[in-house]
Amino acid sequence: ETGVTQSPTHLIKTRGQQVTLRCSSQSGHNTVSWYQQALGQGPQFIFQYYREEENGRGNFPPRFSGLQFPNYSSELNVNALELDDSALYLCASSWGGVGKQETQYFGPGTRLLVL
């Protein structure tokens, strides 16, 4: 069984640039959730993808967007990067059904630094 993987592990960007982060879900999982973890904080929910559709969103602006592919992998895109976007971005996969979500398993994260 393959776990959740994320790429890249580290990334440095400048303000105003755009970034794409990638996540491969664990075998057998159909749902991917993205979280932002600022230094010294707990993770904050960005959004979730289920069957290639956005299935819930946290309090993040529209410049945070995502995709889920038929193989259930996912991308997180952030446009017009701001300094406050510097954080660890965590992807979690789970098995989900209508009105039901199972335990989320996390990848190792991508550390984004915006200069």
Added chain:
Amino acid sequence: AQTVTQSQPEMSVQEAETVTLSCTYDTSESDYYLFWYKQPPSRQMILVIRQEAYKQQNATENRFSVNFQKAAKSFSLKISDSQLGDAAMYFCAFHTTGANNLFFGTGTRLTVIP
């Protein structure tokens, strides 16, 4: 509002001793799931233990056990026979049934003293 509070920013324990990490949460829902995740310096969030709110029996996973008090909305984690590898940030989290997202606390940093 759904919130999770971890009132102990840092805790320490002697190797082989027992330590308890505290967590309280707030939700108006009656059906939900509670979790403890461990985040070592490698950053990966690792599931430690899970508890279904409808189950009265406290969950146990080897040296890890919880004390779940539903009426008090309390969910503490007990680590027995602490090992050096237990040193990490520990996050308490929950999600309601059918909800999309986990709500996390701010974490407790556990140090294990040899």
